[in-house]
Amino acid sequence: MSDLNLSVLDLVPVRADQVTADAVAASLALARTADDLGYTRYWLAEHHNMPAVAATNPPVLIGLVASATSRIRVGSGGVMLPNHAPLVVAEQFGLLEAAFPGRIDLGIGRAPGTDPVTSYALRHGAGGVTDEAVQRFPEYVDNVLAMMEPEGVGLSVAGRTHVLRATPQARSVPTIWLLGSSDYSAQLAAEKGMPYVFAHHFSGSGTAEALQLYRRGFKPSPELASPLTFLTVNAVVAEDADEAERRALPNLLMMVALRTGGTLGPQLLVEEAEKAIADGTVPDAHRPLMDAMRSRWVIGDPASARAQLEQLAATYGVDEVMVHPVAAAHVGTDPDRSPTREETLRLLADVAG
Numbered sequence: 001m002s003d004l005n006l007s008v009l010d011l012v013p014v015r016a017d018q019v020t021a022d023a024v025a026a027s028l029a030l031a032r033t034a035d036d037l038g039y040t041r042y043w044l045a046e047h048h049n050m051p052a053v054a055a056t057n058p059p060v061l062i063g064l065v066a067s068a069t070s071r072i073r074v075g076s077g078g079v080m081l082p083n084h085a086p087l088v089v090a091e092q093f094g095l096l097e098a099a100f101p102g103r104i105d106l107g108i109g110r111a112p113g114t115d116p117v118t119s120y121a122l123r124h125g126a127g128g129v130t131d132e133a134v135q136r137f138p139e140y141v142d143n144v145l146a147m148m149e150p151e152g153v154g155l156s157v158a159g160r161t162h163v164l165r166a167t168p169q170a171r172s173v174p175t176i177w178l179l180g181s182s183d184y185s186a187q188l189a190a191e192k193g194m195p196y197v198f199a200h201h202f203s204g205s206g207t208a209e210a211l212q213l214y215r216r217g218f219k220p221s222p223e224l225a226s227p228l229t230f231l232t233v234n235a236v237v238a239e240d241a242d243e244a245e246r247r248a249l250p251n252l253l254m255m256v257a258l259r260t261g262g263t264l265g266p267q268l269l270v271e272e273a274e275k276a277i278a279d280g281t282v283p284d285a286h287r288p289l290m291d292a293m294r295s296r297w298v299i300g301d302p303a304s305a306r307a308q309l310e311q312l313a314a315t316y317g318v319d320e321v322m323v324h325p326v327a328a329a330h331v332g333t334d335p336d337r338s339p340t341r342e343e344t345l346r347l348l349a350d351v352a353g
Contacts, residue, residue: 006345016272035072074105078109082112083119084123086147090147101171107177178197201234207231233324248328302350
C-alpha cells in the first residue's frame with residue numbers, strides 16, 4: 001500500500017442540514033485534509049441542477065481549493081466539454097495554471113453531466129440538446145490543447161487566420177486528461193496519446209475492457225510516452241465496519257433514486273436514511289440495484305478497505321486510486337464540516353503509511 005498513490009474526487013455534496021456555503025466550506029476542509037495527508041491530486045466534478053451536488057463550476061472550485069492548499073494537484077473530474085466553448089475552457093485552465101504552476105489538471109469529459117434542458121441552457125441552445133457538440137468532441141479537445149500552448153491556434157474567419165491563445169504568455173500548461181464511462185473516450189485518448197481515466201466509481205462495469213482498449217491502442221505523443229491512467233472508486237471507511245455500512249446508506253439511496261427516476265433532494269443524514277429503510281421507502285424491487293452498487297464500493301474498516309484497494313489496483317494494473325469519499329454525516333454534525341469524509345481519507349492514509 002505504501003506504493004499506492006491515493007487521490008480524491010469531490011462532488012461537493014450538499015446534505016439536508018447544509019446550504020451551498022456550508023457544502024463549499026466542508027469541501028475546502030476536506031481538501032486541506034487531503035493536502036496534509038499527502039494525497040496526490042484533488043479533482044472536482046461538474047454536475048448541474050442537482051439538489052445534492054454543488055460542484056457546478058469546476059474552474060471556480062479549483063481556484064478555491066488550490067488557494068486553500070499548498071502542494072496537492074487540483075483539477076477537474078471533469079469539465080464536460082460539450083457544455084462549453086473550447087476557448088473559455090482553455091482560458092480558465094490557462095489562468096489556473098499560471099496562478100498555480102505545476103499543480104493543475106484538466107480532466108475533460110464528453111457527457112453533458114446534466115439533463116437536456118439544463119444542457120440547452122448552458123449553451124444558449126447551441127450544441128446543448130443536439131448531437132453537434134458531442135460529434136465535434138475530438139475537434140474541441142484538439143482546440144483546447146492547442147489554445148493553451150504558447151503559440152496558440154489559428155482560426156480562419158472570412159479568409160483570414162487569427163491566432164487564439166488562452167493566456168498572453170503561457171509558460172506551462174496543465175496536464176490534460178480524457179475521462180469517460182464507455183469505450184469511446186478510451187480509444188480517443190489512446191489515439192491522441194493522452195492520459196485517460198475510466199469512471200469506475202460511477203459505471204462499475206466495463207472498466208477492464210476500456211483500460212485494455214486504451215493500453216493496446218496507445219500511440220505515444222510529445223506529451224506522453226506511455227499509457228497513464230488510474231482507478232476511481234466510491235469509498236466509506238470507519239474504525240468499525242458496521243459504522244461504515246451505516247455511513248454508506250444515504251449515498252446508496254441517492255444513487256438508487258438517480259438510476260430509477262426517483263425524487264432527488266439534498267443528501268440524507270445517516271439517521272434519516274436508516275429511517276427511510278425502516279419505513280420501507282426503498283421498494284423491494286430496487287434492493288438488487290442497491291446491493292449491486294454497494295458491491296462495487298470500498299466500504300469497511302481500515303484493514304478491509306486496504307485489502308479492497310490493493311485488490312482493485314492489482315486487478316486493473318494501476319498504481320493510483322482516486323477515492324470518492326461518500327461517507328454521510330450524522331445528525332448534529334457541524335454544517336461546515338464533513339468529519340466522516342475526512343475520516344475516510346485519514347484512515348486510508350494511515351493504512352497506506
